[in-house]
Amino acid sequence: MKHIIYLLVCIMVTVSCTEESKYKTPDEFQYLQKKNAFRVIKISGTNNHWGEFTLTMEYDKEELSNITRTNATNDTVGGIGMIRSTSSITYELQDWIPSIDKDSIQRLETILNEKHGAGNYRLWDSLPKSVQAIERVTVYTNTNGSIKKLSVQSYHPNEKSEAVGEDFAYSYILATTTSSIYEYDVNSNIYINRIMYDVHDPVDKEVYERSLYKMETEYDGGKIKALVWFTAPGGTGFSEFDRYSYTYNGNQLSEIHGTDFTRTFTYSGNQVTVETNHSTVATYELDGDGNVVKMNDGEGNVYTIEYEPGHGNFSHVFVPVSEQMTNPFFIK
Template identity: 25%
Template sequence: MKKIKYILMLLLAGIWISACQDNDDVKPSNEGLNEFRVKEIVGRNDLWGDFKINLNYSDDRLDIGVVVNKDQDTIANLTKGMVIMKVPALSQEEIDMLEPGSEVPMTSRIIYQVNRTTREESITHYKREDLQFTFDYEENYIYEFDDTLSMNKKVMKWRCFGEADWEIPLTRMVYTYEGNRIERGEYAVYDHQWTVISHWDYSYDGDRQTGVKVVGTNGEVNMEKVFTYLADTKMKVVTTQAGKSHEVTYTLDVNGYVVRVEEENGNYMDMKYEAGHGNFSDFIPLSVKLQGEPYIK
């Protein structure tokens, strides 16, 4: 299931408590208005194969994104913080019992969802079982920002909690800044008291971030991202965790917007933009954005 989660994150990046509230008029307090917004995404991934997404906005917010496959069949939609995918309404066993040539009935299922207010995020993950998607788990974030009047406020701290039966139901990250850039994050878990278990160390070369390394209190490196700049508008990010590495290459336009994302396995996305502010990046958890990789706006 981590594979599906990663595919969706790459798609939305390159995707709480307020789930029952209408938050369409609430913008995250730490992000300003962008000059351009993604209008079209064409690519290939392991979940959808070859696909194309056409995105439409209303009042600077995503109204709907229609995902079609290479046969121009609609296979999914993106709307109001949700990724909704069409899946068979029958089990594989029931499909095998159909007459040859019979059409398989389809139904729509949520496979990823983000609800956001100014200071809170709720991220719901779903897992694939047989041909269906079912609820997997939910993460709930509460963010604390600096006390300036700037539109692009700095995230000083976040807390995350999940279901009561989680092994670690409550965690926290506290950031240290040098000017406007993150120098370090202190990651802790709560069990009657806060206990620091790792530090996130950010590295830079001039104004460019060159990586982030997660180091446990025992000195062991738990995760590392290395950023390599291939040109002024191209960069490679290699993420190493649990002995495995994954490489993603980003191409940016002259305005700094992501126009192409390439994985080492051949999956890719090409983006086209139009003038105007959009909230496509709301699909991406703020805690993920703070790691430094480019993301689609």
């Protein structure tokens, strides 16, 4: 069965690479980068993976140079790694996790408690740790500074991380790879996004299933008028899958509507309520400059965000273009 999957994947990759060779973004147009007046420097909150956390960002000029993640007890438990080449930058969002099982951690804590006494040691500082990528983002740029391609690899913890003894395994597993190739209009807006989405086998990451998509954006002046999604069943021949129409009330986005998708935006003072498909409700609190300073995602997770003056590339690296286009209230 595995060999059959390999054969299918090889066929899909061959077709996809042939198609991808057509997706060239020209360097000839003059790209005008849209710069933010403010950039995020801290995000605090909770989520299912990290629990309570704080992310602190540092910049070198206008690019991310470091992210540090701390937990509820102010232990440093994560960060980023960066790899630069002549044509790309890779940002690796990292978890720092124990490389020993729970039984070993308990034994170590017992030893430290007997040696130093309760409250006189920090268990986290004594644990052997491993750096594991939770997300790896590679940005490829054109010579004019525009983003040509964005590759996002997402990882998740090994199911065996809860095991003990010989069954224990702490290394994270590659789950998906999303590659986006962009084309721009004369106003430096992304108007075509060609997407390859790979779902990796949990045992062998080199085995994966690939789906092809294309997103075309229609503009009316400086506003998005519609997003049109295409799929390519079998790896060739794009066909329209859905169209998302945008409705505005003055300069404010009020609704996005697709075949099986509705998102409404309600404004009240400095708060925006976003309801998706008449069920999930998220709320955003804005400051006087229109930046999101507090967000409740509707699933029990609340985040607070702090900014400083200046342009940064956090949103370009860690906020998907699809989210930026379907929700104007993203973290910059």
